[in-house]
Structure formats: C-alpha cells, structure tokens
Amino acid sequence: MFNPLLPFEWIVAIRFLREGRLQTVFIMAGVAIGVAVIVFMSALMAGLQGNFIRRVLSAQAHIELLPPKEVSRPLRMGAHAAPGEVEGAIIQPPLQRLKSIDQWQSVTAQIRTMPELKVVASVAGGSALVVRGNANRAVSVAGVEPAQYFRIVDLESKIVRGRAQLTTSDILIGTELADDLGLQVGDKLRLSTATSASGTDATGAALTLTITGIFDLGNKGANARNTFVALRTAQSLLGLPGGVTSLEVTVEDVYAAERIAQRITAATGVQADSWIKTNAEFFSAVNAQTLANTAIRFFVGLSVAFGIASVMAVVVVQKAREIGILRAMGISQAQIMRLFLLQGGLLGLAGSVAGCLLGAGILVLWQRTALNADGTPLFALALEPMLFVYALLLAMLTGLAAAFAPARRAARLDPVVAIRG
Template identity: 50%
Template sequence: MNPFLPFEWVLATRFLREGLLQTLFIIAGVALGVSVIVFMSALLAGLQGSIFKTLLDFQAQIVIKAPDEAPRSLRQEPDTEYATRVQPGAQRPRSLDQWQKVRDTTLAMPGVLVVTPVIEDTAFIVRGDASIGVGLRGIEPESYLRLIALQEKIIAGRADPGSTDVLIGRDLAKDLGLVIGDKLTLQAAKGASVVLFVAGIFDFGNQGQNKSAVYVALRTAQSLLGLPGGVTRLWVKVAAPFDAEITAQQIATQPGIQVESWIETNAEFFKALSGQTLSFFIIRLFVGLTAALGIASVLVVSVVQKSKEIGILRATGTTRRQILGVFLLQGAMLGLLGSLLGSLLGWGFLIAWRGFAVNAEGVPFFTLEAGPMLYLYVALGATTVGVLSALFPAQRAARLDPAVAIRG
C-alpha cells in the first residue's frame, strides 16, 4: 500500500481493478453518454447562433416608428342617434415626429450601440415590360452598415448607395437580368419615379430578402416618397440582443412613438425555439439518468461481491465513514474517467460533423462551437452524477454488519 495515498483511494482503485471488465463497460457507457451531451450541446448552440445571426443580419433589434393612425368618427350632434361603423384605413408612410430628438435620446440610453434613420415603404421596379413590387429601404450608409451586415453580404459592387444608386438582391438581379451599372426605374405607389443605377448586388441567403428588398440612399427615398427631411423608422442595435425587449420598454417611455423589439416581432419563432431547447434538455436528462443507473448498478453488484471483504475491513477497524468514502470515490472516478473519454469522443464527433455537414461550396451549414467551459461543465456534471449514483450502494456497504458479512 502506498503510504502517500489515502486509504479510501487505494481501496477504491483496487476494487475497480478487480472488476476490470465491469469498470471498462461502465466507463464506456458514461463516455458514450457524455459524448452525446457534448455533441448535442454544441449542435444546439451552433444551430441557434446561426439562426439568430441570420435573423439579425437583415433585421433591427429594436424598431421605433410613429404610432398607427387610429380612425375617428365625425363629431355627433347632441340628442341625435347615429348608426355608424368606423373602419380603420390603410396605414400610409408617415415621418416620425422629431426623429432627431428621439434618436439622440435613445442613443444616450445605456446598452444602445447604434441608432440609424430608415425609410421603409413599397415601390415598383420597372424595367422594360416587367414591373415587380419590392420593399424599398432608404438608408444612411454610415450608421446603417454598423447595424446590419449588408457590407458582408455584397457579392458584387459596393454597399454604400449614392443619390443615383440602388442595391438589389441576387435573385431579383437574376430575374430582371441586371448587373452592376445597369439602370432601372423605381416607382413609388403614388406615381413618382426615379431612374437609378445598380451599384451593388447582395445575398443574404434568404430568398425573401434577395427577391424583394432594395436599398437606396436616404435622401433618394425621401424625395421619391415626398418625405423631405423625414424618416419612417429608427433602427436600434443594442449590446445585449436578448435583452432587447427590456430596452424597448425603456425607449417607449418617450411620447409619440411606437416601439417593437425583434423578440416581440419573432414571438412564434421564440416559442418554437423554447420547445426545441426543452426537447434537447429532456434528451440530455435521460442520457444522464441512464449513465447514473449504470454506475449505480455496477456499484450495487460490487457491494454484493465484496461483502465479505467489507465485513473483514469493518472487523479490523475500518470505519463506516471510510467504507462510504470508498464507494463514493469509485462513483466519482467512474464519472470523471467516463467524462474525459466522452469529451474526447464528442470532440471527434464535432470534427467529423464539420467535415460532413457542408454545402456545395464546401462551407459549413453552421458553426459548431464547443468551448473549454462546455467540457469543464460536462466533466463536473458527470463526476457529480457518479457521486450521487454511488450514494445508495455506498450507504448499503457502510451499513453491513461485519459478522453477517463475513458469514456470507
């Protein structure tokens, strides 16, 4: 016996070596469970991160706009009964009142990084006999490109439109046969039109954006829509996107504005995402329970097999606490060794996935990231599960009566 090692450690490792086949099987089982947890955790984080990035590539985290126009009935004469039915009319593009003041006040709030003015409305692209409805977006490139990843999505040309420029999506350019430098006519719903030149073609990886969104300079949109000096939206970027709803409520305390966060706008998506997260949690929970039952069953068998040895140890002065420590230590060792091997397997699965799940261009569908903290948490979790799994067998071993155990 090594005099430098605790008694419990020496005895625990001896018991594990004597039942080597059982030990290897349970370590392999724990390792497989841990590898599944590592892979699924990285998969969930990568998938959700990719979805969030895709959404926020072309969507504001917070949108400030003018309140919707509410219908009002005509003033009624006293003592006169009317049978009236007031219907809301279609919303028209309206400038946000004192938008510069709202922008400056919002930008001064903690956590707000960028506030950019935007004009949004519908328009038509006219080219030859073709007339296609599009979503017009007038932008101020200096601030807008700090909020939306338009610069990264440009596949031809540039991302900062001038007064006679327009940016269009890849699919729209393909449908209309447009390339950089071609001209088209952009016509507003009220009939005003302007001739613009294609200065950039973008690809957001989203068919809806690539087919229907066009970008022009803010002043061009103001002139086309008859909104001199006005904007219809203020787009906001915050430091913590998942706290956008809290920031939106703070912004909404300003009078005469309506505020929406991307969390509110994508409420159904977040519900689906919560269901996905819950499903992954349940799967990981059952994997952990399976590993726990495996460790517990092996240690229960070990207690039965080693009952005579335990009885002799107790008869020669080994305390209940030491016997308890031996089996708890075995559980911790099984959990830790299984987590180390499982982390290595999980890392291998992630490497294999990165080489397998790629598109035709060889680019991964989304990035799987498993940082050091994930492996640390998994190792701590598996070790804790091992200790908890060993608790019942350890208590059973500690309670054995020496005389009864020795008699068999």
C-alpha cells in the same frame, strides 16, 4: 503495500476498482457514451440555433421602432342621446399613411444611452415603382446611412457585383430584380412614387439613379423586392423631408430583444417591435429545440446515474466480507462511506474524460462530413471549452450522487454479519 502519499480511502477505492476490472470498464464505457451524447447534442443544438438566428437576423434588425398607427374614433352622441338610445356607429379602419417618427432625433439620442444597445440606424422606407423601358416592378425602397445601417445588415458582404456605395444618386438592387429587368452595374434606373407621404401630391415624385451594386440576401423574394438608396434620396423621393419611418436597433443579447423593446416603448412612447415578436413561430421552434435538448441530456444523465448506482450496489454485495473485516479493524462508517463515494466519483470522472474526447471526435467528424453542396460546412459547430468543463462536473457529481445510497448501505453493514457472509 500502502502508498503513504494517498489517504486510506483512495487506496482501497482504487484497489476495489482494479479487482472488478470488467465491471469498471463497462460502467466507464456507459458513462463515456452518455457524456459523448450530451457533448455532441449540446454543440449540435447550439450550432443549429446559432445558424438559424444568424440567417433570420442577417437581413433585419433586432428591434424596430415605428411611428404609431392611425386609428378611427366615433363621434359620441354624449348629452344629446335620448334615454335608452344605443349608438350604432360603424368604425372603418383608416388607411395608414407613410409618416415619420415624431422627434426621431431626440428618440435616437435617448435610446443610444442604453448600455444593452449596439447600433441605432435611421431608415426612411416606403413603396415605389421601378421603371425600365416598358417594364416596371413594384419595390420596397429603404433609405439608409451606410455607416450605421451596414453594421446591422452587412450588405457589403452580400454584394455579388459592383460595390456597396450609396451617394445621393446611387441605388443597390437585388439579383432577382436585376435579372428580371436585364440590369447591370452602371445602368440607370428610374424610381417613382404615386403620391407623396402627405398624400396631397397626386403626381408623386421620380428620380433617376445609377446602379452601383447588386446584392444577394439569400432570399428570392427579398432580392426581387428590396432596394437601398441614400437616406436623403429616400426622403426626397417619399416626401419625408428630414423624417424617417423607422429606427433599426441591434442589441448585445438577441434573446433579450423583447424585454429591451418593452423598455424602449416605456421610455420613449414609440412602438418598438423585436425580432422575437415579429418571428414568433420561429422563436417558438427555437424554444422547443432547447427543451428537447434539455430533456435528452436529462434522461441520458439519469441513465448514467442508474448505471453507476447499480454497479456500486453489486460491489457492496461482492465486497461485504472485505467491508466487515475493515470495520472490525476499526475503520469508521464515515471512511467506508467515503470509500464508495470515491469509487462513484472516479468512475464518473474517468468516464466523462473519455466521453469528452469521444464527443469532440464525433463533432470534428461531423464538421468534415456534413457539408453543403459547395463543400462548405453545413453550419459552424463551436467547441466551447466550458461545455467540456460542465460535462466533466456533471458526470462526476452524477457519479457521487449515484454512489450515495450504496455507500450508505455499505457503511451500515454489521461487521460480524458481513464477515460470516
């Protein structure tokens, strides 16, 4: 008996699906598995990429502004050259001196007006020698303003001993350097440079600083090489009075860093290098992962579409007599077409709901079983609600598209021929 609350096409479509229960179950299972694969792979790749990017960007800025490099130019012979004479100048690249960004305060004020930028921090960096008794190590010194720089590199969360305090007499060092020189929090450490930034002072400068914190950046080389001091301390040590060697910038969209860096260069004339440029191989690997994930989702969706289309084609053959009778009763071709499109859409919708639940279950199981040695999750997998919404829509639209050809064939069946079989 017909339900008056449902349109005719819905009643017949649901009845056809019930009559072919085995076919319906199998195609729904196929759709569910396909959707579960899409959900799991999408969340896995997103989590993996997010984890990689967090690791890469946890100890560096998204964009770094640097002073221009010095270049050598030959002295041209110009009008004194004889006819046919060829200049044979040999150009040797000059040594790059440590120098400050020209008018860095105005550059900072200019780029801070850009809405895409989050944090701009000034850094005075260079090389120095750490001396501890008879031992010494070459290190990289970064003079920073903690209030700004710690918003780019969260050193406070990476401190394993002591605290992230930086006054003019303090220094932060890495765990490897501390182990190599036998240093602890509160010890004194002498920093010295061979020459000043101008290169005129052959004796350089030296400072004795107190270790207030020991950090772990998760990289053995960085822990052995990197040290952090206050900005004014580094300016005094490196011979950069009032100057900075770089401006560190973070942006809202990390994938737009290169485009924003080019805009900064065009607006200020200062060289701006994005993390995408300095980590070109890593970014290529991220793009390759994205393409691979897209290809997997495409072929899984294609297999789901062919599965629904094949089942619907079989249903058209099986229900040819019923279609003929319906057509003889006055049902229009458009109604017959809608009937089969509804079946495809319902199969896609029901299968996608089951697939989303299955995919979410696999993701939860993955987070509980894929663990690091210390018991923490391998990397975070965020269950984004929009991912499931997109999967539902994709599967339903795939079902409708796959059912289009069988529905059109069913609508074009001749009633007399269909009834006679």
